[in-house]
Amino acid sequence: xxxxxxxxxxxxxxxxxxxxxxxxxxxxxxxxxxxxxxxxxxxxxxxxxxxxxxxxxxxxxxxxxxxxxxxxxxxxxxxxxxxxxxxxxxxxxxxxxxxxxxxxxxxxxxxxxxxxxxxxxxxxxxxxxxxxxxxxxxxxxxxxxxxxxxxxxxxxxxxxxxxxxxxxxxxxxxxxxxxxxxxxxxxxxxxxxxxxxxxxxxxxxxxxxxxxxxxxxxxxxxxxxxxxxxxxxxxxxxxxxxxxxxxxxxxxxxxxxxxxxxxxxxxxxxxxxxxxxxxxxxxxxxxxxxxxxxxxxxxxxxxxxxxxxxxxxxxxxxxxxxxxxxxxxxxxxxxxxxxxxxxxxxxxxxxxxxxxxxxxxxxxxxxxxxxxxxxxxxxxxxxxxxxxxxxxxxxxxxxxxxxxxxxxxxxxxxxxxxxxxxxxxxxxxxxxxxxxxxxxxxxxxxxxx
Numbered sequence: 001x002x003x004x005x006x007x008x009x010x011x012x013x014x015x016x017x018x019x020x021x022x023x024x025x026x027x028x029x030x031x032x033x034x035x036x037x038x039x040x041x042x043x044x045x046x047x048x049x050x051x052x053x054x055x056x057x058x059x060x061x062x063x064x065x066x067x068x069x070x071x072x073x074x075x076x077x078x079x080x081x082x083x084x085x086x087x088x089x090x091x092x093x094x095x096x097x098x099x100x101x102x103x104x105x106x107x108x109x110x111x112x113x114x115x116x117x118x119x120x121x122x123x124x125x126x127x128x129x130x131x132x133x134x135x136x137x138x139x140x141x142x143x144x145x146x147x148x149x150x151x152x153x154x155x156x157x158x159x160x161x162x163x164x165x166x167x168x169x170x171x172x173x174x175x176x177x178x179x180x181x182x183x184x185x186x187x188x189x190x191x192x193x194x195x196x197x198x199x200x201x202x203x204x205x206x207x208x209x210x211x212x213x214x215x216x217x218x219x220x221x222x223x224x225x226x227x228x229x230x231x232x233x234x235x236x237x238x239x240x241x242x243x244x245x246x247x248x249x250x251x252x253x254x255x256x257x258x259x260x261x262x263x264x265x266x267x268x269x270x271x272x273x274x275x276x277x278x279x280x281x282x283x284x285x286x287x288x289x290x291x292x293x294x295x296x297x298x299x300x301x302x303x304x305x306x307x308x309x310x311x312x313x314x315x316x317x318x319x320x321x322x323x324x325x326x327x328x329x330x331x332x333x334x335x336x337x338x339x340x341x342x343x344x345x346x347x348x349x350x351x352x353x354x355x356x357x358x359x360x361x362x363x364x365x366x367x368x369x370x371x372x373x374x375x376x377x378x379x380x381x382x383x384x385x386x387x388x389x390x391x392x393x394x395x396x397x398x399x400x401x402x403x404x405x406x407x408x409x410x411x412x413x414x415x416x417x418x419x420x421x422x423x424x425x426x427x428x429x430x431x432x433x434x435x436x437x438x439x440x441x442x443x444x445x446x447x448x449x
Contacts, residue, residue, distance in 0.1 A: 066108050066135075069128040071100045077144065079191060080120045086110075089118060089138070098125050098134060108135055115139050122191040145188040150202070152184040152312035153237045157276030159184075159202075159310065163195045170194050176276065180230040180307030181206055209313050217320035222257045229319050232257075234307035235297075237315040238267035242337055246314060251322035252330055252340065261328065263297035271308035272296045278309070334358075 078096045080089060086109050090102035099105050109118060112135055121143030125134060146168045150159055156177045163169060171194030182199065183206035189198055214226045223229050232253055240249045253263055270280055272293030289296075295304040327340040329347035334357030341347040 065101075065104060066131040068130060070098060070130055070134065072098050072125060072127050072129055074127045075124060077122060077124050079122045080118075080138070082120045082192065084120055086118060093134065098129065099131055101131070105131055105135070108132070112139065119143070120192075143190045145190060147186055147188050148198075149186045150182070150184045150310075152315065153234075153241075153309045154184065155179060155271075155276040155278040155309050156182055158278050160195075160199075163198065166195075168193075169198060171196055173199060177203060178306075179276070180227075180234055180310055182310045183209055184310055184312045206310075210316065213313070213316045213320045218322070221320070221322075222254065223319065228303055229316065230311065231303045231307050233311035233315040233319045234309040235263065235265050235267060236318055237311040238309055239265060240338065243314060245338060246318040247321065248323040248325060248327065248340060249330060249338070250315075250318040251325050252327045254319070254322045255326065255328055257302065259328070260301065262299075262301060263303075265297050267308055268295045268297040268304055269293075271304075332357075334361075 076096060076098065078093065078098060080092065084092070086106050087102075090099070090105040090109075093099045093105065094102045108131060116139045118135070118138040119141040121141060123137055123142065124144055125137065129137075148162070148166055148169075150162065154162075156179050159182055160173050160176055163173065168191050169189070170192055173195050177199060182202040185202075185205070187198060187201065210226050210230065214229060217223070217229070223232065232250070235253065236246060236250045240246055253265075256263055266284060269284055269288055269291075270278070272291075272295035273288060274280060289298050292299045294300065295306075295308060297304060325340070326342040328342055329344070329350070330338040330340045331347065331350045331354050333339045333350075334354060339350045339353075341350055
């Protein structure tokens, strides 16, 4: 009998024989030891899950804390110096009472680094500003802006002087900019900006404005270059501060240039004498009217060699598109404006009326200071210029447009003795026919007094 044959199971009863036979149980499962790599991966995944959960909870906690009101009791201005690191910035803000958790500040600044770096400057922090708002202020660079107004008509030397007087700006000025290259305006800047940086901004703005104005100029002007436009605009700027007559004053000078007449503008006398200082601080002497300088338009023909101040946009626009008139003369009307005429006779009548106004003003201000940058009383005939600092741009400071005419010293400037131009004198180009208005000529030699 074969031992390998399966043994046959005999049922105990017929009913048991009819029941299905149960399958034998499976053999016992042998457990294999888990591999080292699988165990490591499983552990790392578990750790990562725990860390991620902790990070999420940490971010939620940080977000909640940084939004809470800060310790600052009242609004405060804080200056963050340049090249200040995040840690130093946190300590500085803590000392100033803006924050009380410098480590949380550093952490939140790191979390928000994708928005930008923290900036230096002068910042205003509101009372109870949150750490989140503090970070946002520093990232966006919401620094306090200071303003400095540079009036039209100042020389470059005077502008640099104002920059040096401002203690918000820093640094030195490399050199005095060329006359007429700075744009007068109200300039805003942050604390710590250097004076040279602000000058560079003013120069860039002036070039942009000049290019725009030059591209829109009238085609028939006797002005051939942008520099000539700046030169004449600086004279117009010094002659009047009134917007409603700026283009008409420009028209007078344009007409005189077209007729080869001397401009005869008092501010050019002053600039020829003192240059960038801008003002004599006293009256103009008769000898100074006749003194030959490169800028004295009573002596030279045409435009001076350079600007006598820094004109604003309005003066540049006025010269580029002057009024279309036949005017050749203007004189003050006693109310801050001017009256214009196209003939010498009409101008003389206007001058006579101005003399009456001036006489009344002198009598009403006998105790006042003497006139500044106005022609002193000379012996000789009563004559008046077509455009002069004393009558065209009156003011206690002739560099400040729109001022009131300064009162004259009693006895120093008597009515009927003031000389402001060459009209009516042997040097009047309209009376002295030896002056050829159609050709250029050299400057005559004058006897100095």
